[in-house]
Amino acid sequence: MANLAKLEFAALDLSGDNFLSWVLDAKIHLRANGLGQTIVDENNASPEENAKAMIFLRRHIHEALKSEYVVVDEPLVLWKALGERYDHQKTMTLPRARYEWTHLRFQDYKSVSEYNSAMHRITSLMRLCGENISEEDMLEKTLSTFHASNVLLQQQYRHSSFKKYSELVSCLLLAEQNNELLLKNHQSRPTGSAPLPEINAASQEVNATSSRGNIHKRGRWGKRGHWQGNRKNRGARSEGLGPRSGPSTNGKNASRNKGKAQMSHVPRNVDSLVTDVVQRDIGCAHVVRPGIWRILSSFT
Structure with a gap:
């Protein structure tokens, strides 16, 4: 149970x-x-x-x-x-712990954390069995098992005169983290190359350049193929006074231009405008689409 x-x-x-x-x-x-x-x-x-x-x-x-x-x-x-x-577990565990302690090497582990975990596990087993492992033993075990390519680094740590194993592990963890950051920065892009510009910044620069080019190309024409005229005539057109007329313009052309000017300023929702005009003046509720322009011209 x-x-x-x-x-x-x-x-x-x-x-x-x-x-x-x-x-x-x-x-x-x-x-x-x-x-x-x-x-x-x-x-x-x-x-x-x-x-x-x-x-x-x-x-x-x-x-x-x-x-x-x-x-x-x-x-x-x-x-x-x-x-x-x-x-009897002590007599069975102690020889195994001693063997692991003898063959424990810092260079055999991929990270400092893995080595530190193995160190504490082995020393704990030995202490449970009555075998004492001092701080000096742990420091010497770590420093003496560095890789041969790290001889200078090992000597620098020895000159630091660490008194506790935890102090040495803290320095090793910090150095490991700094090395990882250095490798990431080195592998981010080839040596001597500049970082790529951001997409948004590049697109904004291209749009600004193209807009300035369009302004220089248009000049006094504004939109392509449309003459803006002088400011006075543009104001007359906006007020619905029709296009410019010279001495050679006859009455027929004037009335035709007048109708075109009024038609050019009809809003998009012309059905609602015509319906309002017809209902207000003659009370007609139904307007046929093909005659919109004729109805509008007759009331103007």
């Missing part, structure tokens, strides 16, 4: 592979709950404290182990029994 309460840490496996980390987690949580004395020899723990510690320990062991130690009702007895059963 699965545990009803949520586990504070991983339960002790039947094989005992996680026994070392399980012992550390169990001690910390028992002390945090005020039950640390229940697993110590010659303790003065009350029956209530022993019961709470027993419940906690049984909840964090494998189901098969619960069945094997079902008759044990004292936390100290269960603690010692599990220690005798899985204490």
Whole structure:
């Protein structure tokens, strides 16, 4: 049956592979709950404290182990029994940790973070097994396993006289980040080339150049093929006074030009304009499209 309460840490496996980390987690949580004395020899723990510690320990062991130690009702007895059963894990883990420590090299990892993670994992296993690894050992292991092409860099770090391994790792992480930025800037474009202009800026410059060219080409004509005339005549046309007329213009041409001028200033919605004029003057509600210009001319 699965545990009803949520586990504070991983339960002790039947094989005992996680026994070392399980012992550390169990001690910390028992002390945090005020039950640390229940697993110590010659303790003065009350029956209530022993019961709470027993419940906690049984909840964090494998189901098969619960069945094997079902008759044990004292936390100290269960603690010692599990220690005798899985204490050999130290003798099995320590040689493997020593081997990994011996072959640990900084140059074998792609990034500083990966190397730092491996360093802490190996040293933690060795410390759990009773093997002490000092800060000097970690510094020497890192500096002595640099790649041969980084001899000068390794000497510079040695002259920095770091006292803690964490200080050296911080400098290595910063240098790694700066190198990545340098490579990105170098690979962004060929050496000696200028960056390409932005698309919007280039299009605006082209439009400005073309507009200035059109102004010079038009001159006094304004639009292509249309004479603007002088300012006085343009004002007359805008007021609906018709085109320019000279002495040679007869009456027939004048009336024709007058009609053309009025027709040229008819708004786009001419149907609504003609309808309004007809309804206002003769009360006609229906206008035939082909006769629009004749109706408009007759009322002007």
